[in-house]
Amino acid sequence: MSMKLNSQQLSDLAIGAAFLGTGGGGNPYVGRLMAQQCLDEGLEIEIIDPSALDDDMLIIPTAMMGAPTVLVEKIPNGEEAIFSLKRLEKHLGRKAQATMPIEIGGINSTIPLVVGARLGLPIVDADGMGRAFPFLEMETFGVYGVSGSPMAVSNEYGDCAVIQAVDNRQMEWLSRAVAIRMGGCAYIAEYAMSGADVKRTAVPNTLSLAIRIGEVLRRARAAHENPIDALLTFLPSTLYRYGRTIFAGKIVDVLRETKNGFSVGRVRIDGFGPFSASMEIEIQNENLIARVNGEVKAIVPDLICIMNTETAEPITSEELRYGQRVTVVAVSVPEIMRTPEALEVFGPTCFGLSKPFVSIEHMG
C-alpha cells in the first residue's frame, strides 16, 4: 500500500500530471526538477494509498496557487509550501501525518512530493480535483463537506497569511488577493482533514494514474507506436474510462493575459487531416471549453488536453505557442466529479459559461 518513487516514475508523473492537468496546474518541468533534487539528496518520496490511512490521521494538502504564466518566471525556492504547512500545523495545534495534492496537474502534483520528502511525511495517492481547476473552492474535498479553512498562504520571504473564511469561496477570494500581492503565485496548505475524510472525498489514485499515463506514453514512443492511440487504449482501464481525439491541427493564435491572478485567454487551432475549420479553446489557467464553428466539442469538468502531435507531450497553457502542431484529446472525468453537487461547484456555469455540461461520451 506504499511505494517509493524513483526518477523514472517522477518523469512519468510529470508528463501524466500535465495531461490530467488539462492545461493548468503549473509547469511540470519545474516541479519535476524540485522533486528530483530531493531524490538526489537521498530523500525518499513515499506514496501511500488512501485506503491505508487511519481514519483519525491528520492530512494537510499542499500546493502552489496563482498564475502558471507567473510560475515559469518566478520559480519557488522549495520552502514556501513547507512553511505554509508548518504554520497551519501551529494554528491547528497538531502535526500533519501526511500531505497530498489538491489537484493533479503540473507542479501541483509534485509540490506535495517535495514537502513530504523534506518533512519525512508520506504523500497520499489521491487529490481534490481529479484534474486542475483555477479556484480553490473547486475541490471534491469541499464539494463533499470538508472546510478549506483554516488555510495558510506563504511566499518566498516568509510572509504568511492564515485565513479562516466562512466558506470555501470566500477562502479563495481572500487568499487570491494575498497571492496576487505576493507576486501572482504563492504556496498554500489547506483542507486539513482526517484520513476518513480523504477516503470519502478525494479522487483516489491519481498520482499513480499520472505515473501510468506517463509510462504508457513513454513505452509507446520507445516502441514506435502512436503514443496518443496507446493512451486512448489505456484509459478505459482507469477511473477516467473514456477519451478520444476531438481535433488536430496547427496553433494559429494564442491570446493569453495574466489577469486577477490567473492566466486567461484562448487558443485557436486550424484543422489538419480529417479536421476542417478551426477549434477555439477558452482558458482560465485550464482549458475550459472547446468549440468548432461555435459547436461545443468538450466542456469542463471533462478534460481537454492539448498535446504535441509529434511527441505526445501535453502542453500546459503557459507553453502554448503559434505554430505548434497539436492534437486535442477529451477525457471523461470520474463519476465523483460529475454529481450534481460537483457540477454546482465546478460545472460550466461556475466559469460563466452558458452551455450545460454534456459528457464527452455523449457529445456529438
Added chain:
Amino acid sequence: MSMKLNSQQLSDLAIGAAFLGTGGGGNPYVGRLMAQQCLDEGLEIEIIDPSALDDDMLIIPTAMMGAPTVLVEKIPNGEEAIFSLKRLEKHLGRKAQATMPIEIGGINSTIPLVVGARLGLPIVDADGMGRAFPFLEMETFGVYGVSGSPMAVSNEYGDCAVIQAVDNRQMEWLSRAVAIRMGGCAYIAEYAMSGADVKRTAVPNTLSLAIRIGEVLRRARAAHENPIDALLTFLPSTLYRYGRTIFAGKIVDVLRETKNGFSVGRVRIDGFGPFSASMEIEIQNENLIARVNGEVKAIVPDLICIMNTETAEPITSEELRYGQRVTVVAVSVPEIMRTPEALEVFGPTCFGLSKPFVSIEHMG
C-alpha cells in the same frame, strides 16, 4: 490615572479626533454613535493613562482599515474589531489586558472604545500616529521597533486573515489586499505589545487631548467666541505646541476617487478675505500637502485640518463638498513624530511627494 467617559466627552472626542485626524481616520459620527450605544447599554468606557500600564501587560490596539468613502456607506456592526482582537489573542495564546487606538482620527479613536467597553478592557490614552495616516506601517510603534505582525483583519461575516509579515510594510501590503476584497473597509487588531513598549513608542494622551480640543471648540461656540481662535490659543499648552490658520475660502472643486482601497484626490479652495488665489490640498485618506500657487504652505506629517468656517467642525475627506466655506489650520506634530526615523516612515517622500518636510513653525 483612569477616567470613565460620559456622553459629553464622547461628543467632544469625536470632534477633537476628527480635527487631529487631518481629514482621515474615518467618519467620526458613525464612531460616536457606536460608542454612545455602549453607554446607553450601561457599559463603561474606561480610559487609562499609559503611565499606569504595567510593563508586562499585553495591549492589543484595534482599528478600522480602508477607505473612509466606503465606511460611510458600509457601516460596521460593531463586532468586527472584537473578532479580530479575539483571533489575535488566540494566535498569541494570551489575553489582551487593554486596547488602544492606532491612530487618533474619526472612527479610529472610537473603535477601541467600543471594543474596550464590550470586552471590559480599559483603553489606553495614547495612539500610534498622533494623527491619522493611510498606511499601517506609519505608526510610531513600528518606527520605534514594535512589529505590527501578527495582525488580524476581519469583516462583518466572520472571515478573518491572520497575517505574519516579514516587516510592517509587507503587513500593510498584504492586509490591504484582504481589506479591499472584504469590501474596501475591514477591522483589525495589530501591533500587540507590552505596556513598556506602549510607554516607549506611543504618542501619549491623544484621546484626552482630542476630548479637550472638542471641549475648547464647544465652549468657545457657546460663549460666542471664535472657536478656531480659541483652539489656536489652546494648542501651545499641548504636545502639539503650535498651530495657525493658513487659508480660508470656499471649496470650488473636489476630486475624490476610491482607488486601491484608499480615498485619493485633491480639493481646491478659492480664497476669501486676506487670502487671495487658490489653495490646493492633496489627499490620500488624509490631507498630505497644501499649496498656494505651487508654494507649499503645510506638509505631512504636520496636521492640515479643513474646518467649517461657520461651525468650526473639522471636515473629514469623504465629507468635502463644493461650496463649503472652510478655514484651513496647520498644526505642528509632537517631536516623537519628527525624528529622522519617523520621517523615514511617514515623511513627505513616503507619499511620493518631492518636497522636503519643513515644519509649520518655519514655513514662510
